[in-house]
Amino acid sequence: MKPITFSLLLLSFLLINCNKNADIASYRGSHIQIGKEYSRYFEKEGHAWIPISINYLPENNMENMEQYFQRFSENGGNSMRIWISTASLEIEDSVEGVYNEEKFRRIDKVLELAKKYDIYIKFTLQHIRSISEKAPSSAGWSNSKALATRFKDIKEYINTPEGRHSYIMRAKALSDRYKNHSHIYGWELWNEMDALANEKEVMDFTSFMLDSIKALFPNTLVTQTLGSLHSEIADHNYRSLAKITKNDFLSIHRYLDEGSDWGQYDIIKGAIDVLTSNAIYFGNELTKNNPIPVVMNEIGAVEPSHSGPFRHYKKDRQGILIHDMIFAPFFSGSAGSGSMWHWNHYIYPQDLWSHFKRFENIIHDVDPVKEKFTPSYFEKDGVKCYILNGKKKTMIWCRDGTNNWKTELEDEIPAKPKESFAITLNDLSLKKVNKVSLYDPWQDKWDNTIHVLDNKIDVPPFLRSVVIILE
Numbered sequence: 148m149k150p151i152t153f154s155l156l157l158l159s160f161l162l163i164n165c166n167k168n169a170d171i172a173s174y175r176g177s178h179i180q181i182g183k184e185y186s187r188y189f190e191k192e193g194h195a196w197i198p199i200s201i202n203y204l205p206e207n208n209m210e211n212m213e214q215y216f217q218r219f220s221e222n223g224g225n226s227m228r229i230w231i232s233t234a235s236l237e238i239e240d241s242v243e244g245v246y247n248e249e250k251f252r253r254i255d256k257v258l259e260l261a262k263k264y265d266i267y268i269k270f271t272l273q274h275i276r277s278i279s280e281k282a283p284s285s286a287g288w289s290n291s292k293a294l295a296t297r298f299k300d301i302k303e304y305i306n307t308p309e310g311r312h313s314y315i316m317r318a319k320a321l322s323d324r325y326k327n328h329s330h331i332y333g334w335e336l337w338n339e340m341d342a343l344a345n346e347k348e349v350m351d352f353t354s355f356m357l358d359s360i361k362a363l364f365p366n367t368l369v370t371q372t373l374g375s376l377h378s379e380i381a382d383h384n385y386r387s388l389a390k391i392t393k394n395d396f397l398s399i400h401r402y403l404d405e406g407s408d409w410g411q412y413d414i415i416k417g418a419i420d421v422l423t424s425n426a427i428y429f430g431n432e433l434t435k436n437n438p439i440p441v442v443m444n445e446i447g448a449v450e451p452s453h454s455g456p457f458r459h460y461k462k463d464r465q466g467i468l469i470h471d472m473i474f475a476p477f478f479s480g481s482a483g484s485g486s487m488w489h490w491n492h493y494i495y496p497q498d499l500w501s502h503f504k505r506f507e508n509i510i511h512d513v514d515p516v517k518e519k520f521t522p523s524y525f526e527k528d529g530v531k532c533y534i535l536n537g538k539k540k541t542m543i544w545c546r547d548g549t550n551n552w553k554t555e556l557e558d559e560i561p562a563k564p565k566e567s568f569a570i571t572l573n574d575l576s577l578k579k580v581n582k583v584s585l586y587d588p589w590q591d592k593w594d595n596t597i598h599v600l601d602n603k604i605d606v607p608p609f610l611r612s613v614v615i616i617l618e
Contacts, residue, residue, distance in 0.1 A: 178191075178329075178332060178366045178367055179191045179196055179267060179332040179333075179367075179368065180368070181368070181395065181396070181439065181440065182195065182440075182516040184516055184517070184519075185515070185516045185517075185519045186438045186439055186440070187431075187438055187439070187440055187441075187480070187482060187515070187520070188440055188482045188515045188516050188520075189396075189440055189482055189483075190516055194514065194516075195513075195514040195515050195516040195517065196225075197477075197482070197483050197484075197510050197513070197515065198225060198226035198267070198442070198482065198483035198484065198486075199223050199224050199225050199226060199473075199483065199484045199503055199506060199507055199510075200224070200225075200226035200227065200228060200269075200442075200483055200484055200485075200486035201219060201224060201226075201227055201228070201486055201487055201490060201494070201503075202227075202228045202229075202445060202486055202487065202488045202490060203215060203227055203228070203229055203490055204229065204230055204233045204235075205229065205233070205235055205236060205253075205257055206235060207235050207253075209256060212256075212257070212260065213260055215490075215495070216260040216261070216263070216264045216266060217264060218500050219264070219266065219500065219503065220264035220265065220266055221500075222500040222501060222502075222503045222504040222507070223503050223504045223506065223507025223508075223511075224266060224503050225265065225266055225267060226266065226267050226268075226269065226332075226483065226486075227261070227266050227267070227268055227269070228268075228269045228271065228335075228444065228445075228486055229257065229268055229269070229270055229271065230270075230271040230274045230338060231254065231270040231271060231272060231321065232271065232272065232273045232274050232275065233274070234288070235250075235253060236250055236253055236254055236257070237250060237293075238250040238251060238254075238317070238320065238321070239291075239293050239294070239317050240293055241293050242293055242296050243293055243294050243296050243297040243298070243313060244297070244313065244316065244317075245293075246317070246320050251324060254324075254325070258325070258328055258330060258331070261330040261331075262329065262330050265330075266330065267330050267331070267332040268330055268331050268332065268333075269331075269332060269333035269334070269335065269368075270321075270331060270333070270334050270335070271334075271335040271337070271338045271372070272314075272317075272318060272321075272334055272335060272336055272337065272360070273314070273336070273337045273338070274289065274337065274338035274339075275289050275290060275291045275294075275301070275343075276289040276290070276301065276342055276343040277289060277290045277291075277300070277301055277343070278290070278291050278294045278295050278298050278299075278300050278301045278303075278304055279292070279295055279300070280292055280295045294313070297309075297313065298310055298313075301343050301344075302344070302348075305343075305344060305348060305352050306348060306351075306352070311352075311355065311356070311359075314356070315356075315359055315363075318359075318360055318363050319363055322363040322364055326363065326364050326365075326366065326367075327366060331367055332367055332368060333367055333368040333369065333370065333395075334360055334364050334367055334368075334369050334370075335369075335370055335371065335372050335398070336352075336353060336356050336357070336360060336369070336370070336371045336372075337352075337371065337372065338372055339372055339373060339374040339375075339400065340352070340353070340371065340372065340373065341373045341374050341381075341384050342374050346383065346384055346387055349371075349373075349384070349387075349388075350387050350388070350391065353371045353388065353391055353394070354391055354393070357369055357371070357391065357393040357394060358393065361393070368395040368396060369394075369395055370394055370395050370396050370397075370398050371388060371391075371394055371398070372398045372400065372444055372445075373385060373388060373398075373400065374400055375400045375401055375402045375404065375415075375445075375453075376399055376400060376401045376426050376429070377401065377402070377404055377409065377411045377412060377415050378409050378410040378411055378412060379410060380409070380410070381409075382429075385397075385399070385429070385430070385433060386433060389430075389433035389434055389437075392437050394439070395439065396439050396440040396441070396442060396482070397430050397433065397434055397439060397440070397441045397442070398442055398444035399426050399427065399429075399430050399441065399442065399443055399444060400444055400445040400446075401415065401422060401423065401426045401443070401445075401446060402415065402445075402446070402447050402448060402449050402453070402488075403415060403416070403419060403422060403447070403448035403449065403457065403468075403552070404416065404448075404449050404451065404452065404453065405450075405451050406450075406451030406452030406453070406454070407451070407452070408451075408452040409452065411452070417551070417553070418471075418548075418551040418552070418553075419448075419468060419471035419472055419475065419551065419552060420471045420474075420475040420531060420533070420546050420551075421531075423443065423446060423471065423472065423475040423476055423479065423485060424475050424476075424478075424479035424524070424533060426443070427441055427443065427475075427476050427479035427480050427481045427522075428479060428480065428522070430481075431480050431522070440481075440482035440483075441480065441481055441482060442476075442481055442482050442483055442486070443472075443476035443481050443483075443484075443485040443486055444486055445486060445487075445488050446472045446476070446485040446486065446487055446488070447472070447487055447488035447489045447493075448460070448468055448489075448552075456489050456492040456493070457489075457493075459552065459556040459557065460489065460492050460493040460497070461496075461497075462556050463493070463497065463552075463556055464497055466497070466499040466501075466502045467551075467552055467555050467556065467611070468493075468552055468556075469487060469493070469494065469499050469502050470502050470505075470588065470589075470611070470612070471546070471551075472485040472487055473485050473487070473502055473503065473506050474506060474544055474588070474612070474614075475533065475544070475546075477506070477510070477535075478522070478533035478534070478535060478542065478543075478544040479522055479524075479533055480520070480521070480522035480535070482515075484503070484506050501591075502588075505588040505591060506588075508586065508588075508591070509542070509586050509588070509614050509616070513540065513542070515535070515537070517538065518535075518537030518538050518539065518540055519537065519538055520535040520536065520537050520542075521535070521536050522534065522535055522536075523536055525574060526548070527568075527570070527574065528567075528568055529547065529548050529549050529565075530545050530546065530547055530548060530565060530568055531545070531546045531547075531548050532544075532545050532546075532570070532574075533545075533546070534575065536575075536576075539618060540616060540617065540618050541575060541577065541616070541617040541618075542614065542615070542616050542617075543570070543575070543614065543615040543616075543617075544612060544613075544614050545568070545570075545606070545609070545612060545613050545614075545615065546611070546612045547562070547565045547609070547610075547611055547612065549562075549563075549565075550562040550563075550611060562610055562611050563610075564608040564609060564610050565608060565609055565610070566608045568605075568606045568609075569603050569604060569605045569606060570603070570604045570606065570615070571602050571603050571604075572599065572602050572603075572604075573602065575617070577617065580599050580604075580617045580618070581618055582595075582617070582618040583595075583597040583598060583599060583604060583615065583616075583617055584597075584615070584616040584617075584618075585597050585606070585607070585613060585614070585615050585616075586613070586614040586615075586616070587609055587610075587613055587614075588612060588613075588614060589609075589610050589611060589612070594607065
């Protein structure tokens with residue numbers, strides 16, 4: 148090993164461990180953690196915490212940013228994923244190793260809003276896919292010119308001791324300022340790292356950096372992310388990631404994508420609830436020997452092979468897509484709601500914030516850690532029933548299978564109310580139910596007048612979906 152290489156690794160080690168030792172004494176146990184009694188969910192200060200989450204890349208316009216935080220918060224949002232490497236926040240924006248104080252102040256502003264609106268932040272440390280002094284304008288969002296002042300390309304940055312030392316030093320600069328912030332709950336190593344490196348490179352970097360970043364941020368969760376779970380190659384990468392037990396939770400990305408450039412599965416071209424639940428079931432199966440939370444970190448819809456935002460976003464004023472993207476992950480065994488992308492193309496312009504509130508309405512009195520929820524599923528009379536089986540509660544999201552985005556947005560056939568639908572206790576493997584609560588998320592109405600008669604629950608007519616809670 149060259150002397151300079153050894154020196155860099157030793158310096159990184161010393162800096163990380165000094166930081167770690169200093170921080171242990173100040174740890175107050177106030178951050179979000181993996182559930183101690185049931186590790187499929189998160190907890191905060193001894194109580195279950197269910198992230199109602201969204202993605203966001205902040206602008207320089209503070210008024211717009213605050214409005215975004217405010218609208219999300221007042222509709223029940225409590226978690227936000229932000230790339231700290233996005234242009235408006237990137238501290239290393241001109242020369243490698245030089246950090247812009249103005250960008251720190253912008254991050255401070257983001258965190259002021261997070262605290263004001265009680266939204267917990269998961270920062271993504273890096274997202275770039277290239278390092279070059281010259282990059283086409285179309286790739287500007289994913290290229291670093293600053294790192295090109297020292298590294299010839301992205302491979303040198305992620306694979307060499309010098310590159311990894313540079314990555315760690317930038318993370319340390321952020322750690323020195325934010326490691327104890329009350330409203331940062333997680334750090335991601337890299338957004339969709341398999342988009343820029345092969346499997347071996349991704350897993351080697353991940354294994355190395357998880358320890359390093361955890362040492363810099365000992366009070367927060369640390370994870371890695373991969374691209375859309377859409378093909379056999381993607382499956383293989385997720386299987387490899389799941390074997391890295393140091394990864395605090397499994398983040399899954401999946402998009403509705405009708406393309407075929409990468410061997411996309413047919414399932415991701417159909418109903419949102421099906422493509423979403425399939426991904427979460429897959430994630431839970433991968434982690435069955437090391438149970439950790441599985442989250443839908445990115446969910447959205449795109450034109451074929453991610454060539455642009457989905458063509459039907461502008462048409463979907465009722466939120467047919469977002470409803471399924473929020474609800475389906477949780478009722479399939481995810482630790483929280485689905486976390487949508489395309490806030491600027493879909494959620495904001497269509498004013499679809501209320502769908503987060505409808506989700507919050509059904510989970511605010513639920514403790515999945517104490518319930519130790521396990522997911523199950525059955526279909527009946529054309530209705531897909533996604534079930535969370537708990538110790539004292541059973542939660543069911545019933546999704547009418549006769550309508551979806553294709554029928555309503557593509558074929559322009561309006562959804563019709565589902566009538567004469569019933570569930571028996573035998574369907575749910577239950578012997579007794581004392582209370583039935585029904586929530587219509589499309590009308591924002593609760594119905595507590597439903598009773599079990601002759602071992603059966605007759606569900607009133609509903610449009611698209613309904614939630615049933617049994618106790």
